[in-house]
Ligand SMILES: Nc1ncnc2c1ncn2[C@@H]1O[C@H](COP(=O)(O)OP(=O)(O)O)[C@@H](O)[C@H]1O
């Protein structure tokens with residue numbers, strides 16, 4: 122596969138490239154990236170940017186070395202403006218700001234709306250620039266890092282390639298900033314626990330998540346059939362090499378048999394709010410996937426409402442499925458307790474009804 126024959130590219134830019142040294146927005150690295158984007162567009166490619174850096178860009182206006190959570194949000198709100206202004210200056214073409222939270226992405230209606238808006242922007246040659254809406258996020262509502270956000274966005278809009286531009290050449294077998302003998306991995310065809318074991322967090326105070334979140338993002342995007350690159354955005358050479366069809370960093374090869382978009386969304390975007398532990402995988406999913414009844418329940422964990430997404434696991438911790446539940450945790454707990462009770466003369470609940478919805482079900486073993 123020629124690296125840059127892809128029609129639709131999502132390019133994710135890390136904070137260190139936007140505001141090097143936490144010292145406000147700078148054109149230092151962004152000029153090259155903007156030139157790369159223009160070249161891609163001249164080749165007929167569509168580009169969607171996921172731009173981090175609002176916190177790093179806004180930091181200079183807040184006199185602190187140890188900002189609180191609220192102060193970071195204020196920095197993000199300030200820096201987002203500076204960041205969009207610098208992209209507008211360098212790209213000199215119509216741009217659209219899209220600020221998202223995880224709550225937007227895991228709500229089906231909003232997810233479809235985001236997808237439709239981006240399709241319309243691309244059809245009209247406007248470049249969407251996505252970031253997390255830090256102002257309104259809480260721990261529960263946020264994606265938390267733009268690597269995963271970029272992968273979720275890439276899946277939503279059926280991108281062909283995700284390029285994560287960062288401050289190192291790619292994924293090494295150990296952190297190159299702390300190990301001088303670290304070796305770059307050029308190709309990764311399967312993401313295994315040993316790949317995750319290579320990844321450390323971010324060493325600088327600028328980035329969020331380090332390689333851990335980039336591997337999570339790569340796992341999400343290759344499962345959707347999206348080739349994924351991690352490259353060094355500090356180096357002009359990285360972009361020249363991509364345009365010449367050469368991989369300058371780490372290439373995660375896309376899965377030739379991608380998940381269906383709906384299963385991918387359930388598996389990789391939606392978060393579970395609780396867990397139901399069942400007695401027997403065979404019994405529960407034997408040819409009749411949707412038929413998981415209250416008889417199978419051993420334990421209910423977490424608090425959730427009907428319509429929320431839950432994880433279905435077996436006693437040994439094996440993840441069987443992720444699905445929307447037809448019942449609340451409260452009701453399921455009650456059912457489970459009633460079944461345990463020896464003198465059970467109450468029959469209040471729909472014992473034969475499936476506890477999960479067939480329409481929103483991802484069987485994880487087949488994922
Ligand atoms: N195995 C590894 N290979 C490469 N970088 C690693 C590894 N483990 C940890 N890192 C760290 O990840 C950092 C990049 O992540 P991060 O700072 O979050 O960047 P960004 O802001 O671009 O998202 C590197 O600077 C490096 O310190």
Ligand SMILES: N[C@@H](CCC(=O)OP(=O)(O)O)C(=O)O
Pocket residue numbers: 134135136137172173174175176177197252253255265266267268327328329330331
């Ligand atoms: N929404 C945050 C992005 C945080 C983030 O993921 O940063 P990075 O690890 O540099 O991609 C910001 O704009 O500062």
